[in-house]
Amino acid sequence: xxxxxxxxxxxxxSLTSRYSQWVLEALDELEDPFLIxxxxxxxxxxxxxxxxxxxxxxxxxxxxxxxxxxxxxGPATDRRSVMEIREAIREERTVQISILNxxxxxxxxxxxxxMCPIFGAEDGRVLHFVAVQVPISKxxxxxGVERCxxxxxxxxxxxxxxxxxxxxxxxxxxxxxxxxxxxxxxEPQMAGDxxxxxxxxxxxxxxxxxxxxxxxxxxxxxxxxxxxxGSGVASLPSSLNISLGRIxxxxxxxxxxxxxxxxxYASDAFLSLTGYSRQxxxxxxxxxxxxxxxxxxxxxxxxxxxxxxQSCTVRLLNxxxxxSSFRNLLHISPxxxxxxxxxxxxxxxxxxxxxxxxxxxxxEMWQLGAVGAVKVAVRSLSSSAGPSRPSQ
Amino acid sequence: MLxxxxxxxxxxxxxxDAGEPLGCGRNCLGKCCxxxxxxxxxxxxxxxxxxxxxxxxxxxxxxxxxxxxxxxxLFRYDVTACETKVIPGxxxxxxxxxxGRHLKKRxxxxxxxxxxxxxxxxxxxxxxxxxxxxxxxxxxGRGDKAYFSESSSLDRNISPNVVAINVSPIEYGHxxxxxxxxxxxxxxxxxxxxxxxxxxxxxxANPYFRLGYNSLGAFATINHLxxxxxxxxxxxxxxxxxxxxxxxVEDAAKSSVRVSKLINYPVRGLVFEGGNSLxxxxxxxxxxxxxxxxxxxxFNVLISDSGRRIFLFPQCYAEKQALHEVSxxxxxxxxxxxxxxxxxxxxxxxxxxxxxASEDYAWRLLAEVSxxxxxxxxxxxxxxxxxxLVETEVDKKKDAKESGAxxxxxxxxxxxxxxxxxx
Numbered sequence: 001x002x003x004x005x006x007x008x009x010x011x012x013x014s015l016t017s018r019y020s021q022w023v024l025e026a027l028d029e030l031e032d033p034f035l036i037x038x039x040x041x042x043x044x045x046x047x048x049x050x051x052x053x054x055x056x057x058x059x060x061x062x063x064x065x066x067x068x069x070x071x072x073x074g075p076a077t078d079r080r081s082v083m084e085i086r087e088a089i090r091e092e093r094t095v096q097i098s099i100l101n102x103x104x105x106x107x108x109x110x111x112x113x114x115m116c117p118i119f120g121a122e123d124g125r126v127l128h129f130v131a132v133q134v135p136i137s138k139x140x141x142x143x144g145v146e147r148c149x150x151x152x153x154x155x156x157x158x159x160x161x162x163x164x165x166x167x168x169x170x171x172x173x174x175x176x177x178x179x180x181x182x183x184x185x186x187e188p189q190m191a192g193d194x195x196x197x198x199x200x201x202x203x204x205x206x207x208x209x210x211x212x213x214x215x216x217x218x219x220x221x222x223x224x225x226x227x228x229x230g231s232g233v234a235s236l237p238s239s240l241n242i243s244l245g246r247i248x249x250x251x252x253x254x255x256x257x258x259x260x261x262x263x264x265y266a267s268d269a270f271l272s273l274t275g276y277s278r279q280x281x282x283x284x285x286x287x288x289x290x291x292x293x294x295x296x297x298x299x300x301x302x303x304x305x306x307x308x309x310q311s312c313t314v315r316l317l318n319x320x321x322x323x324s325s326f327r328n329l330l331h332i333s334p335x336x337x338x339x340x341x342x343x344x345x346x347x348x349x350x351x352x353x354x355x356x357x358x359x360x361x362x363x364e365m366w367q368l369g370a371v372g373a374v375k376v377a378v379r380s381l382s383s384s385a386g387p388s389r390p391s392q
Numbered sequence: 393m394l395x396x397x398x399x400x401x402x403x404x405x406x407x408x409d410a411g412e413p414l415g416c417g418r419n420c421l422g423k424c425c426x427x428x429x430x431x432x433x434x435x436x437x438x439x440x441x442x443x444x445x446x447x448x449x450x451x452x453x454x455x456x457x458x459x460x461x462x463x464x465x466l467f468r469y470d471v472t473a474c475e476t477k478v479i480p481g482x483x484x485x486x487x488x489x490x491x492g493r494h495l496k497k498r499x500x501x502x503x504x505x506x507x508x509x510x511x512x513x514x515x516x517x518x519x520x521x522x523x524x525x526x527x528x529x530x531x532x533g534r535g536d537k538a539y540f541s542e543s544s545s546l547d548r549n550i551s552p553n554v555v556a557i558n559v560s561p562i563e564y565g566h567x568x569x570x571x572x573x574x575x576x577x578x579x580x581x582x583x584x585x586x587x588x589x590x591x592x593x594x595x596x597a598n599p600y601f602r603l604g605y606n607s608l609g610a611f612a613t614i615n616h617l618x619x620x621x622x623x624x625x626x627x628x629x630x631x632x633x634x635x636x637x638x639x640x641v642e643d644a645a646k647s648s649v650r651v652s653k654l655i656n657y658p659v660r661g662l663v664f665e666g667g668n669s670l671x672x673x674x675x676x677x678x679x680x681x682x683x684x685x686x687x688x689x690x691f692n693v694l695i696s697d698s699g700r701r702i703f704l705f706p707q708c709y710a711e712k713q714a715l716h717e718v719s720x721x722x723x724x725x726x727x728x729x730x731x732x733x734x735x736x737x738x739x740x741x742x743x744x745x746x747x748x749a750s751e752d753y754a755w756r757l758l759a760e761v762s763x764x765x766x767x768x769x770x771x772x773x774x775x776x777x778x779x780x781l782v783e784t785e786v787d788k789k790k791d792a793k794e795s796g797a798x799x800x801x802x803x804x805x806x807x808x809x810x811x812x813x814x815x
Binding site for chain 1: 448449451452453454455456457458459460463472473474475476477478539540541542563564565599600623624625626627631632635637648665666668697700701
């Protein structure tokens with residue numbers, strides 16, 4: 001089973017596993033353009049795109065599902081704005097910013113991008129990001145009225161009352177402003193109060209739906225971090241999850257400060273290699289990979305290295321979930337965070353019989369590349385980082 | 393002649409062996425050894441329409457090689473064991489406590505009043521480093537896909553571009569990109585080398601990997617053309633700083649490069665982005681640098697956002713230091729404001745300085761680096777003329793009026809924090 005199909009399954013189930021099957025219908029009824037992304041999946045992909053978003057941009061659902069939001073950026077998109085969004089994701093907070101995006105046909109358009117994180121109520125982890133994208137109309141509106149939002153029945157507006165959603169949402173505009181195609185699209189357009197209000201209302205409706213349906217699975221979410229850091233496994237901040245998700249090699253992170261050194265992160269490639277699901281490995285010590293043919297002397301060597309805070313490379317026989325064995329070239333290394341002290345151990349696995357590195361790097365170099373990438377990601381983590389950080 | 397005394401950091405384990413070259417059999421990068429050696433080679437696609445590569449190959453190669461050299465003990469210290477923090481405040485300056493980076497030896501004299509100086513083969517240069525300090529070659533490939541070759545012989549007629557480790561790293565992955573090492577180019581920007589640096593940034597496709605360049609007189613210590621690079625997983629303060637777009641007359645900006653200036657940041661600088669291609673962007677910035685070089689103005693360049701955003705800082709700190717115009721308090725912290733410091737990443741060697749590090753200190757230090765407003769506008773005029781960019785008339789007048797404005801304005805907040813708790 002390749003790690004791509006692992007990932008595809010994760011993308012498909014991202015919403016339904018948390019909010020139940022019914023949430024898709026409810027989200028489909030919302031008119032505003034919005035996306036939902038999942039930072040725990042490698043590449044931080046889109047897991048849902050609303051009808052309004054697809055209409056606004058000209059894409060089909062299948063063309064955006066699983067892709068990263070950067071595909072809507074283009075040559076004239078202000079890079080600093082891209083950075084602001086990236087940093088809001090990394091810091092798990094809300095951002096509202098005017099930015100130039102591109103439709104499928106390549107035409108640029110200005111949108112007010114309003115994104116906020118969704119937290120799991122029990123552990124305060126970020127589960128999804130919701131990003132509403134309100135088209136910014138040119139300042140001189142057709143009606144000559146700035147705040148059209150509250151006025152019913154004016155020209156070019158469609159007004160709907162959506163009773164299903166329980167929110168006091170009185171007017172929504174869904175229109176494509178023909179004037180902003182091409183021409184002055186590159187001049188910065190600032191969103192007005194009208195657009196900001198629309199965005200805030202839309203976010204509320206989406207959160208309301210997600211909150212309601214999350215109660216069906218018993219795993220409630222909310223728009224503000226309200227849980228304290230989890231029972232059992234320490235959960236990693238989503239900024240670290242996102243960085244680690246870019247690393248393609250098979251590896252796990254273990255926590256030497258918790259009893260029995262549990263796994264706190266496992267890459268998709270690790271799950272493909274061993275056949276386990278993420279839930280089955282998080283919180284457990286790596287020894288479940290060992291079996292009757294595993295050399296005891298090698299295990300002692302590993303233990304000795306870890307005690308000495310040294311890195312080591314060993315070869316041992318390991319076992320997949322289905323019982324089949326593989327020769328594992330295993331490299332283990334201590335990883336320090338911003339305090340300079342060891343925060344994790346990274347264990348990078350390689351099935352020696354598989355010849356799937358075709359990029360020219362030797363197996364050792366491929367493994368060390370993963371170690372280096374993990375060290376860079378963890379290096380910026382302060383000791384107090386984690387779900388207990390207050391949102392700003 | 394203006395000089396300052398400072399203790400340089402060493403970038404190579406061979407740097408302190410000043411004096412007699414040890415002759416060959418040493419496996420150095422000189423014409424004696426390199427042409428008959430084999431080095432790993434990464435070939436990138438030199439293409440105008442570059443799609444950011446998603447396969448992470450160059451990152452894995454660079455980080456893997458770097459980690460391997462760590463295992464071999466080639467670095468003077470483990471930089472990940474050095475404490476680091478983001479200084480509280482709006483700017484987010486990053487400070488690191490690194491007591492081992494600076495050598496305990498007598499300061500060397502550096503000339504700071506000439507940005508262009510001829511290459512001196514007697515002084516330390518990168519042909520003298522050992523091959524174990526080289527990670528790989530970085531060359532333009534002929535195919536349509538980037539590839540890596542573990543061991544590749546050098547073409548007799550080509551002077552290779554090499555990526556080497558910095559043995560006194562500021563951060564994990566700190567390397568040096570040395571264009572055409574055998575050509576022994578002095579530290580000066582040319583369009584071809586600058587484009588190579590941009591391609592290197594673009595090829596890693598990683599917003600947390602930046603390249604930097606220091607001219608002579610702006611704290612470059614080795615007069616052999618090189619760029620530095622490393623990973624830092626947080627934004628640099630300068631990347632977060634507000635910018636003000638400088639509108640350009642449409643027909644002059646054929647390259648579609650956009651220029652803005654930094655506002656609300658202690659160092660005045662220009663920001664370049666856009667361009668129809670990496671080459672278009674690179675040529676504009678290279679021309680700006682060449683103009684500064686020709687006018688003997690020291691400067692630093694920061695390449696960020698995978699080569700899509702380039703910061704240019706003309707500076708004058710070294711000159712001020714030589715003329716004894718910098719306060720002793722700032723000098724005592726021994727922070728030389730080169731490109732990383734200007735970007736907002738500071739390495740402090742005394743625990744006291746690290747513990748007391750404040751945004752105010754960082755701001756004050758960097759404010760000393762900056763050109764004055766009048767001088768900055770003068771320099772901009774040279775740059776715009778040299779790059780063929782023309783400001784629109786309206787803003788020239790507006791800038792003249794605003795030149796007296798203070799830089800104290802706070803950033804306009806535009807992140808409304810709604811509390812969206814739902815029951």
